Amino acid sequence: MRPVRPVAVLGGVRIPFCRQNTAYADVGNLGMSVRTLGALVEKYGLHGQQLGEVAMGAVIKHSSDWNLGREAALSSGLSALTPGITLQRACGTSLDSIITVGNKIATGQIEAGIGGGSDSTSDVPIVYGKVLRRRLLAAAAARGFKEKLAQFRGFSFGELKPEFPGVAEPRTGKSMGEHCEDMAKEWNISRDSQDEWALSSHQKLAAAYERGFFDDLVVSFRGVSRDNNLRPDSSLEKMATLKPAFDRSSGRGTLTAANSTPLTDGAAACLLASDEWAQAHGHEVLCHLRDSQSAAVDFVHGEGLLMAPTVAVPQMLARNGLSLQDFDFYEIHEAFAAQVLCTLRAWESEEYCRNRLGLAAPLGRIDPAKINPNGSSLATGHPFAATGARIIATAAKELKARGGGRCLVSICTAGGMGVVAILER
Numbered sequence: 001m002r003p004v005r006p007v008a009v010l011g012g013v014r015i016p017f018c019r020q021n022t023a024y025a026d027v028g029n030l031g032m033s034v035r036t037l038g039a040l041v042e043k044y045g046l047h048g049q050q051l052g053e054v055a056m057g058a059v060i061k062h063s064s065d066w067n068l069g070r071e072a073a074l075s076s077g078l079s080a081l082t083p084g085i086t087l088q089r090a091c092g093t094s095l096d097s098i099i100t101v102g103n104k105i106a107t108g109q110i111e112a113g114i115g116g117g118s119d120s121t122s123d124v125p126i127v128y129g130k131v132l133r134r135r136l137l138a139a140a141a142a143r144g145f146k147e148k149l150a151q152f153r154g155f156s157f158g159e160l161k162p163e164f165p166g167v168a169e170p171r172t173g174k175s176m177g178e179h180c181e182d183m184a185k186e187w188n189i190s191r192d193s194q195d196e197w198a199l200s201s202h203q204k205l206a207a208a209y210e211r212g213f214f215d216d217l218v219v220s221f222r223g224v225s226r227d228n229n230l231r232p233d234s235s236l237e238k239m240a241t242l243k244p245a246f247d248r249s250s251g252r253g254t255l256t257a258a259n260s261t262p263l264t265d266g267a268a269a270c271l272l273a274s275d276e277w278a279q280a281h282g283h284e285v286l287c288h289l290r291d292s293q294s295a296a297v298d299f300v301h302g303e304g305l306l307m308a309p310t311v312a313v314p315q316m317l318a319r320n321g322l323s324l325q326d327f328d329f330y331e332i333h334e335a336f337a338a339q340v341l342c343t344l345r346a347w348e349s350e351e352y353c354r355n356r357l358g359l360a361a362p363l364g365r366i367d368p369a370k371i372n373p374n375g376s377s378l379a380t381g382h383p384f385a386a387t388g389a390r391i392i393a394t395a396a397k398e399l400k401a402r403g404g405g406r407c408l409v410s411i412c413t414a415g416g417m418g419v420v421a422i423l424e425r
């Protein structure tokens, strides 16, 4: 193995994120990925260039998109000699795409690459059940009309019932929202604190747009120039009127449409390189990807589904000799406001940090003013596989704007996992 070398983040772009069944309803993952990669190629003058890897991902994906990373790369303006790969780790997908490309750069396998992701909740694969699928395949392989027709002997119209992609965890049958509602109850997270967190996310995102922060990060698409979930005019009074979205009957439900991410379409991507490649091509290094970590929790046997970042972060901190307070700001994915608030409370809990994380003392408090300075998923919306690249692009630009510093990135994912990373400038 060659020695590990620094991984430079040169920046990123994304299309505005749009709520389900709005502006991108007929575009799909490939269209959104191509627009995003094309914009990145344009921004960094990569036309005709051969990069080492394009790693993209999608949580919900049509088989007709083949290998989304390669297909999107082929239509992006990059050289056709650029390889592509498609990854999936639920909401951690594009952070993992970026880590994958970063690791290849760190070990000297490649000099530069793109990591990103896309998700469409408006154009999802809807399939027939297994019985009809078997019949159709057998009919396709059969010779002659009579033999084909024979495959449908005993056919019933019930077989035409479509199957939609699952929205529930296969092992528990509960949705993300239902799991997070359980977490909010376990950690005593109030409805008011969730609504306040969500409102603040909208206000910070709106302010960032107003001061031009996103001018070179968000490229317009299909006539949209800003995330269409953004509601700067929202209020705590209006939020307080909303009914619980996931626990409607116990009278104790606190997660609502306003303090949960909406179903969203969108794509985002980042350019990474070795310092040498960046210098040779005249690109400024916005920051370095110093380290990353993934972890999982046993949600099937009672742990909170979205609590795995609480486990991944201390592992990564220990390896780097850092404390939770050694960061200038934090980018914590807001799957639900309650997820962020549960995570913060767990890191402050003596009992949790000692007994669950095996630490000598609690990780301690983070100043909420240092979290998500430009808003996050509650305001932008959350196209699952695009969120990681949105966060890295935003954090890298924020580090440049501050002239230096250190950022902790934390993303919870379905399947009881978490992916976290450290960025530094």
Ligand SMILES: CC(=O)CC(=O)SCCNC(=O)CCNC(=O)[C@H](O)C(C)(C)COP(=O)(O)OP(=O)(O)OC[C@H]1O[C@@H](n2cnc3c(N)ncnc32)[C@H](O)[C@@H]1OP(=O)(O)O
Binding pocket: 089, 090, 091, 092, 176, 177, 198, 231, 234, 235, 238, 239, 242, 245, 256, 257, 258, 259, 260, 261, 262, 263, 334, 335, 336, 382, 384, 412, 413, 414, 415
């Ligand atoms: C997947 C991973 O790996 C990890 C993760 O990130 S987990 C997170 C994954 N994401 C999810 O699970 C998505 C969850 N979200 C949902 O399923 C749906 O958005 C939801 C069930 C929460 C809400 O759906 P919905 O009821 O159709 O929402 P919607 O119709 O938009 O809004 C309902 C009301 O709230 C209002 N509202 C929404 N946001 C608001 C806000 N910020 N301020 C004020 N009002 C708001 C709307 O205006 C609407 O009001 P009216 O009824 O008066 O029109």
